[in-house]
Amino acid sequence: ADLTTVSLPQTIIRMAALKNWKSSLFDCFEDVNTCCYGFWCCPCLACTVSGRFGENYCLPLSCGVPLFVPPAALSMRASIRNKRGIAGSLCKDILASCCCVWCSWCQMHRELKEHTPVVVVMQQPVT
Template sequence: MAAVQTAQTPLIDWNTGLLDCFEDVSTCCYGFWCCPCLACTVSGRFGENTCLPLCDIITPAVFSACITMRASMRNRYGIKGSLCKDIATGCFCTWCSWCQMHRELKERKKGFTLRKYKKIYRYNK
């Protein structure tokens, strides 16, 4: 039998580091002063239920939304990491994790917008 090889895209790093708060001061302030609101914003922008992070307050499974969201984001965008790192980050650096995910989504939105305009420009030539 012949072995089937699949082409995988290489994994990439996060756009910013976990502790790179001063790369985007507005996100840092938003996370510091109202982390639950930032978490709901990230959840909504990622396409999940906006109130998903609020379930952590109600249920005894502390930090589950942060860990789940982080793992989902890594898998969707092909970002390096592991579930163990997601758990550690979600448990010990929750606010920084939400800020990093928010910065990631902001950067991806910028990239999408630029690609979109380049396509329009290319077709209008």
């Protein structure tokens, strides 16, 4: 019974540490404009968040009447959290989306306002 030892290269994967949301779920007064926007017209704020994240602006409106968990709010929240490397879990996303969907949309909006790059297009003068 001859045993052969095979050496395989090791792959080291380093994961970046997860960070927290820029503001907590109930930090509405940290950004009063977002708070008012979400309070007076949450569907409009939801569409803005969806568009800023690169999804279709009308995505939040496609849900109709939410049953128990608003599907667009939950999926958008989980996606933002995963793409931005924000700590959390699907269970916490469900709780935020169910218990206070307005605060959840406001928190997502504040997060995207912090990270959304501004693109400036300049034209060369015609000579």
